[in-house]
Amino acid sequence: MRVLLRVLAPLVSLAVAALGALLVVEVVAVWAGWGSGAGLLVPWRDWRTSLETTLWTSPVVLWTAVAAIVAGALLLVIGLLARRHDVPLTSPSPGMTVATAPRVLARLVGSRVRAADPVTAATVTASSRSVVVRARGRGDIDAEVRTAASGVLDALPLARRPRLTVRTAPDQPTSRQGVH
Amino acid sequence: MATPDTRSDDAARTVEVDTGGGPPPPAGSTAPTGSRRAAKIARRARHRSARGARTGLVLLGAVLLAAGVLTVLLVNGVFGENRPLRPLFDPLIAQFLTAQDTPARIVAIVAGVLLFVLGLVFAVRAVRPEPRPDVVLDDGAGTRIRIDAGAAAEAVADGAEGLPGVTRARARMVGSNAAPAVRATVWIDEDAADTTVAETCRRLDAEVLAQVRDSLGLPDLAVAVRLELDSVRRDRAPRVA
Numbered sequence: 168m169r170v171l172l173r174v175l176a177p178l179v180s181l182a183v184a185a186l187g188a189l190l191v192v193e194v195v196a197v198w199a200g201w202g203s204g205a206g207l208l209v210p211w212r213d214w215r216t217s218l219e220t221t222l223w224t225s226p227v228v229l230w231t232a233v234a235a236i237v238a239g240a241l242l243l244v245i246g247l248l249a250r251r252h253d254v255p256l257t258s259p260s261p262g263m264t265v266a267t268a269p270r271v272l273a274r275l276v277g278s279r280v281r282a283a284d285p286v287t288a289a290t291v292t293a294s295s296r297s298v299v300v301r302a303r304g305r306g307d308i309d310a311e312v313r314t315a316a317s318g319v320l321d322a323l324p325l326a327r328r329p330r331l332t333v334r335t336a337p338d339q340p341t342s343r344q345g346v347h
Numbered sequence: 348m349a350t351p352d353t354r355s356d357d358a359a360r361t362v363e364v365d366t367g368g369g370p371p372p373p374a375g376s377t378a379p380t381g382s383r384r385a386a387k388i389a390r391r392a393r394h395r396s397a398r399g400a401r402t403g404l405v406l407l408g409a410v411l412l413a414a415g416v417l418t419v420l421l422v423n424g425v426f427g428e429n430r431p432l433r434p435l436f437d438p439l440i441a442q443f444l445t446a447q448d449t450p451a452r453i454v455a456i457v458a459g460v461l462l463f464v465l466g467l468v469f470a471v472r473a474v475r476p477e478p479r480p481d482v483v484l485d486d487g488a489g490t491r492i493r494i495d496a497g498a499a500a501e502a503v504a505d506g507a508e509g510l511p512g513v514t515r516a517r518a519r520m521v522g523s524n525a526a527p528a529v530r531a532t533v534w535i536d537e538d539a540a541d542t543t544v545a546e547t548c549r550r551l552d553a554e555v556l557a558q559v560r561d562s563l564g565l566p567d568l569a570v571a572v573r574l575e576l577d578s579v580r581r582d583r584a585p586r587v588a
Binding site for chain 1: 382383385386388389390392393394397400401402403404405407408409410411412413414415416418419421422430431432433434435436438441452455456458459460461462463464465466467468469470473474537540541542544545548549551552553556567568569570571572573574575576
């Protein structure tokens with residue numbers, strides 16, 4: 168989303184600027200009496216003719232409206248979702264902020280959970296609000312996984328302690344090691 | 348994007364900044380305005396703000412969505428049964444524009460110039476690299492010492508690299524000339540990360556930053572630290588135990 172925002176922002180801005188420039192050029196051309204044909208840069212007189220003859224009931228209008236709804240919804244979603252997902256840590260003084268990536272939190276929790284003996288595989292998903300650990304192992308590993316994961320969360324100076332969710336399953340012979 | 352702070356630099360410099368490593372004062376307490384300003388600058392320095400681009404996209408998206416929905420409603424006769432049977436460019440509007448042609452043209456030109464200027468400003472803001480302000484020390488006696496942005500940031504990075512548990516560090520200046528700040532990325536050793544993070548942060552603030560702030564003569568220099576994990580040692584260990 169962030170990359171999309173960085174690409175879209177200059178392109179959309181340039182399109183808006185081009186639209187404004189065209190508008191000014193065409194209006195000035197009409198006023199000064201330069202444009203004799205359909206228009207100076209764009210054939211806007213042809214466009215006006217078709218706008219004057221097309222009725223609201225024609226299918227083109229409906230399809231254009233649907234396209235506008237889809238494009239508008241996409242832009243809204245991109246604009247609203249392109250947030251940073253940093254995990255804030257407590258800072259020792261007001262002039263300093265400390266933050267880390269959710270990936271770092273997940274890696275730390277994951278390596279501590281996997282270090283526990285009966286755990287054979289673990290997957291961790293982390294954000295600043297919640298940490299979800301999915302682990303496989305021999306026997307009842309729920310308590311052990313929970314202890315290891317909360318140990319990391321307690322040791323880290325997190326600004327807000329995320330909610331810890333542990334899901335465990337008995338080991339299967341074909342289990343693979345989980346991702347970070 | 349950080350906007351230049353218009354407050355006077357001198358006023359900010361006289362304010363004491365607590366570097367003793369105490370917890371941040373709770374919100375709503377009578378904290379000195381200088382710390383609040385430093386906190387604000389540090390928050391801004393965490394990453395390049397994309398608020399302008401996001402607001403613009405959300406606005407444009409909302410306008411497109413509203414136009415599309417209104418058109419669908421109009422086509423379905425919500426605004427009157429006869430409305431959809433008229434042309435898109437209604438003769439009534441055409442008559443009105445022909446009668447008022449000079450005001451209509453002026454409005455169109457003003458709107459065009461506005462769109463052009465706003466579009467260009469946003470495009471330039473989006474593609475311009477983030478500025479790296481130099482640190483200017485002004486003695487007030489006609490002497491100005493300019494510290495290169497790279498040198499000032501390197502002081503922070505070098506100091507951070509000297510801390511135990513830190514494998515490497517990188518820093519750069521961000522913000523404006525009136526409110527410079529340091530954005531630092533600190534890689535810590537993964538094996539001991541959870542136990543050393545708190546201590547590393549405390550020493551970074553109490554020792555490294557205190558020294559840098561002191562030597563640069565900027566007691567309220569704001570710093571945004573980003574912690575990353577370094578897996579150098581892990582790679583060196585045998586993969587099969």
